[in-house]
Amino acid sequence: MSGIAIVTMILGLGVIAWLSARAKASRLAAVPGKDKLQRSRALHSLPSYHGWYVALWVLLPALIFLALWSNIMPGLVTERVMNDPAAQILPQDSFTRGAILGEARNLARGATSVAFDQRSRTLVEPYRAAERFYSLGGAVVALLLAFAGGAFAFMRVKTDFRARTRVERIVMMSLLLASLIAIVTTVGIVASLLWESLRFFSLVNPIDFLFGTKWSPQSAAMGYGNDDAFGAIPLFWGTIFIGAIIAMAVAIPLGLMSAIYLTQYAKPAARAWLKPILEVLAGVPTVVYGYFAALTIAPSMRDFAAWVGIPGASSESALAAGLVMGVMIIPFVSSMADDSINSVPQSMRDGSLAIGATTSETIKQVLIPAALPGVVGGVLLAVSRAIGETMIVVMAAGLAANMTLNPFASVTTVTTQIVQLLTGDQEFDSAKTLAAFALGLVLFIVTLLLNIVALHVVKRYREVYE
Amino acid sequence: MTGILSEGNGARRLPTDWKSDAMQRRIATRYASERRFRAIGLGAIILSAGFLAFLIVSMLGNGLSGFVRTEVAVEFDFPTAPIVIDAATLQGGNADMVLSNANLPAVTSGAAKAALGEDGDSWIGSHAWLTVRDAIKDDPSILERRETLYLPGSADLDLAAKGEASAEAEAAYARLSEAGVIKSALNIDFLTASDATDPTQVGIWGALKGSLFTMLVTLALSFPIGVLAALYLEEYAPRNRWTDMIEVSINNLAAVPSIIFGLLGLAIFLNVMHLPRSASLVGGLTLALMTMPVIVIAGRNAIKAVPPSIRDAALGIGASPIQVVFHHVLPLALPGIMTGTIIGMARALGETAPLLMIGMRAFIASPPGGITDPATVLPVQIFLWSDEVSRGFVEKTSAAIIVLLIFLLGMNSIAIYLRNKFEKRW
Numbered sequence: 082m083s084g085i086a087i088v089t090m091i092l093g094l095g096v097i098a099w100l101s102a103r104a105k106a107s108r109l110a111a112v113p114g115k116d117k118l119q120r121s122r123a124l125h126s127l128p129s130y131h132g133w134y135v136a137l138w139v140l141l142p143a144l145i146f147l148a149l150w151s152n153i154m155p156g157l158v159t160e161r162v163m164n165d166p167a168a169q170i171l172p173q174d175s176f177t178r179g180a181i182l183g184e185a186r187n188l189a190r191g192a193t194s195v196a197f198d199q200r201s202r203t204l205v206e207p208y209r210a211a212e213r214f215y216s217l218g219g220a221v222v223a224l225l226l227a228f229a230g231g232a233f234a235f236m237r238v239k240t241d242f243r244a245r246t247r248v249e250r251i252v253m254m255s256l257l258l259a260s261l262i263a264i265v266t267t268v269g270i271v272a273s274l275l276w277e278s279l280r281f282f283s284l285v286n287p288i289d290f291l292f293g294t295k296w297s298p299q300s301a302a303m304g305y306g307n308d309d310a311f312g313a314i315p316l317f318w319g320t321i322f323i324g325a326i327i328a329m330a331v332a333i334p335l336g337l338m339s340a341i342y343l344t345q346y347a348k349p350a351a352r353a354w355l356k357p358i359l360e361v362l363a364g365v366p367t368v369v370y371g372y373f374a375a376l377t378i379a380p381s382m383r384d385f386a387a388w389v390g391i392p393g394a395s396s397e398s399a400l401a402a403g404l405v406m407g408v409m410i411i412p413f414v415s416s417m418a419d420d421s422i423n424s425v426p427q428s429m430r431d432g433s434l435a436i437g438a439t440t441s442e443t444i445k446q447v448l449i450p451a452a453l454p455g456v457v458g459g460v461l462l463a464v465s466r467a468i469g470e471t472m473i474v475v476m477a478a479g480l481a482a483n484m485t486l487n488p489f490a491s492v493t494t495v496t497t498q499i500v501q502l503l504t505g506d507q508e509f510d511s512a513k514t515l516a517a518f519a520l521g522l523v524l525f526i527v528t529l530l531l532n533i534v535a536l537h538v539v540k541r542y543r544e545v546y547e
Numbered sequence: 548m549t550g551i552l553s554e555g556n557g558a559r560r561l562p563t564d565w566k567s568d569a570m571q572r573r574i575a576t577r578y579a580s581e582r583r584f585r586a587i588g589l590g591a592i593i594l595s596a597g598f599l600a601f602l603i604v605s606m607l608g609n610g611l612s613g614f615v616r617t618e619v620a621v622e623f624d625f626p627t628a629p630i631v632i633d634a635a636t637l638q639g640g641n642a643d644m645v646l647s648n649a650n651l652p653a654v655t656s657g658a659a660k661a662a663l664g665e666d667g668d669s670w671i672g673s674h675a676w677l678t679v680r681d682a683i684k685d686d687p688s689i690l691e692r693r694e695t696l697y698l699p700g701s702a703d704l705d706l707a708a709k710g711e712a713s714a715e716a717e718a719a720y721a722r723l724s725e726a727g728v729i730k731s732a733l734n735i736d737f738l739t740a741s742d743a744t745d746p747t748q749v750g751i752w753g754a755l756k757g758s759l760f761t762m763l764v765t766l767a768l769s770f771p772i773g774v775l776a777a778l779y780l781e782e783y784a785p786r787n788r789w790t791d792m793i794e795v796s797i798n799n800l801a802a803v804p805s806i807i808f809g810l811l812g813l814a815i816f817l818n819v820m821h822l823p824r825s826a827s828l829v830g831g832l833t834l835a836l837m838t839m840p841v842i843v844i845a846g847r848n849a850i851k852a853v854p855p856s857i858r859d860a861a862l863g864i865g866a867s868p869i870q871v872v873f874h875h876v877l878p879l880a881l882p883g884i885m886t887g888t889i890i891g892m893a894r895a896l897g898e899t900a901p902l903l904m905i906g907m908r909a910f911i912a913s914p915p916g917g918i919t920d921p922a923t924v925l926p927v928q929i930f931l932w933s934d935e936v937s938r939g940f941v942e943k944t945s946a947a948i949i950v951l952l953i954f955l956l957g958m959n960s961i962a963i964y965l966r967n968k969f970e971k972r973w
Binding site: 104245249252253255256257259260261262263264266267269270273274276280334335336337338339341342343344345355357358359361362364365366367368369370371372373375376377408411412439440441442444445463465466468469470471472475476496499500503504518521524525528529532536 | 577578580581585586587588589590591592594595596598599602605606609661771772773775776778779780783784792793796797798799802803804805806807808810812813814815834837840843867868869873893894896897898899900903904908926927929930933941944945948951952955959963
């Protein structure tokens with residue numbers, strides 16, 4: 082019996098259970114000769130809660146069992162096939178044996194029709210029989226569970242049975258489970274990054290990784306040894322150069338001035354138009370920015386460098402990636418600055434204007450200093466966003482791990498290298514792939530710290546004025 | 548502090564004479580500085596908006612031609628052509644099969660040579676015979692007469708029609724358009740086909756379908772989980788260390804770079820759970836983890852905006868805490884939650900990096916049939932095409948970007964509409 086059919090059947094049973102339990106509860110409530118108010122007093126919970134209670138007893142045990150069963154069934158099937166007389170022909174070598182079993186499974190399920198190893202043909206029948214046996218068995222047990230649970234719950238439907246409390250307890254549990262997913266995800270990220278990074282650091286000395294200045298994972302992959310090939314300093318420099326220097330040089334002045342104009346000068350009608358336009362910049366997918374940087378900005382940067390006569394100009398320049406990334410960050414800086422300028426008390430602004438300062442003097446000498454912590458926090462968040470940005474640098478910055486101050490030269494970043502190391506054919510244990518996780522760990526820690534510091538700064542500042 | 552009596556030496560300072568030249572100059576300087584500052588602010592906005600306009604114009608300029616293709620008129624003399632076909636067999640359901648074996652590629656290139664000159668077959672696309680096949684399938688009676696069909700031109704000819712190509716292709720284009728056998732037509736295939744190696748043959752349907760499946764998985768997981776988590780945190784959670792941990796991890800997850808989620812997907816979903824590589828299922832799971840915090844944060848804000856008086860009223864007439872939330876708070880907060888969800892989904896739709904990590908960058912020439920089939924998504928398709936060397940891919944990449952931006956614009960417009968229509972001021 083296929084999985085979908087059995088799940089549908091159990092869901093159908095759930096609906097039937099809901100309807101019949103609700104009907105039973107309604108009948109219990111319908112005491113003849115009493116008016117509506119007294120009748121509703123006869124039941125502790127509304128009839129539909131009795132329905133839900135029984136339906137949950139039908140669904141939950143059976144579905145939980147099916148979920149577990151689908152995980153343990155393949156092992157049981159394989160074991161039964163191995164005990165079959167036909168399995169005597171299998172070789173002792175576990176690798177070939179696994180391959181033959183896998184082929185037999187695919188043949189039995191009709192996923193393929195050709196077999197490389199003819200021995201797998203003889204196992205098709207035992208396989209089919211075993212799968213049929215266990216899936217039928219699982220279906221029967223699931224249905225029995227559904228009926229047993231339903232019967233047990235149905236017997237409990239009485240006038241004074243507290244069905245609502247029970248159902249609400251389950252709802253509460255699912256709410257709690259849903260919010261625990263966030264913790265599970267965080268733990269999953271930390272665990273997977275740490276685990277793979279530890280494996281990497283068993284191959285490469287962490288000191289060499291964090292402070293080495295030569296990055297050439299290709300040479301390590303080709304067998305020249307891991308020493309000296311995984312120095313990540315050039316990547317860190319490239320990331321800071323593009324994300325924290327060039328991009329911020331674009332985003333901070335433009336974002337801050339936009340926010341000032343929007344909050345202090347623009348008329349409400351103009352603001353209603355201009356703010357969404359800025360927000361559109363944040364909504365454009367990064368792959369579009371990357372393509373734009375690579376197609377339009379980068380060639381013109383290279384031509385400009387060649388025209389001025391700057392040596393080392395490359396068509397994949399740090400400047401092109403950084404400029405476009407800066408534009409992407411503008412709305413981010415602008416909205417953070419907007420918030421913090423707006424939360425400066427109006428009285429401070431009025432006071433400054435009242436003693437005769439012009440608007441720009443008020444902004445420069447009163448509003449900005451007062452809003453500075455919020456602006457700094459916003460900039461830190463923007464930096465963390467910029468160094469984690471991937472597609473722009475993958476498409477527009479280069480792969481050469483240079484340590485240079487020349488913005489027209491090619492530099493590479495942490496995210497570019499993660500993509501580079503993990504795409505394409507790979508075996509999972511080489512130092513080259515594991516290095517990507519070590520880089521990911523560094524990126525995760527740095528962005529986390531930046532966020533914590535930024536939120537801390539913003540929070541302290543808020544406390545001052547509220 | 549001019550104009551204030553200074554008492555020590557008894558000398559009286561005169562009030563500031565605002566009419567004096569010095570003061571007038573000073574005021575003029577301050578006002579000029581005010582105007583400059585204001586102009587700089589306006590300039591910053593205009594520069595940002597100008598960049599957006601430049602981006603859109605350059606994408607439109609490059610991409611609009613991707614929706615158009617160059618077609619060449621070729622006359623077919625079907626009765627004399629060496630087609631191995633029996634018109635009767637075409638009536639059955641297996642017309643495609645019959646026509647695939649009917650020697651059509653050779654017939655097509657022969658007809659092109661006859662119609663366009665010796666090198667004629669190099670100016671029609673390598674897949675032009677598919678057009679002939681479809682024409683025959685639509686109307687088998689053309690097999691008994693001479694018929695002029697418009698076939699898609701080759702990549703070189705297409706480029707020549709749109710501006711830049713080799714001198715040879717330019718010359719051929721000039722010759723053919725002089726002969727009046729060339730026209731431009733809407734490239735329907737771009738919307739219905741999948742990835743291919745020849746830029747004139749590519750389409751985005753496969754990637755769109757992959758995006759659709761991925762988004763469905765993402766929505767099915769992140770929406771319920773996000774809403775339930777938001778309800779718990781906002782309505783029921785006791786203030787203790789666990790709740791703080793949940794809040795901290797949700798806020799951090801919202802700020803974690805997307806590529807880290809890709810690493811998580813690779814390590815957990817592919818290497819530990821052995822889910823199928825490149826499938827929409829894994830892509831959707833990964834993006835769901837990324838979208839969930841966005842929905843939780845938007846959901847909490849929407850729930851917070853529901854006034855406490857509503858909860859008090861419901862509790863007062865005897866509703867249980869769960870009934871209060873599910874019967875009253877949630878329906879009132881739903882528009883806000885929907886807005887946040889749509890914005891989160893729009894971000895997920897444009898996301899590329901985590902999907903590269905889990906292998907959705909393979910060359911997939913047919914649209915996926917389900918969520919476990921290998922698939923690619925629109926942004927990844929854009930990335931893959933942008934890496935192609937062939938010049939014909941430039942307009943296709945930009946055209947795909949136009950399609951992606953239209954989708955995002957649509958989703959964001961819906962979000963803004965919902966916000967404006969259902970937003971309540973209590």
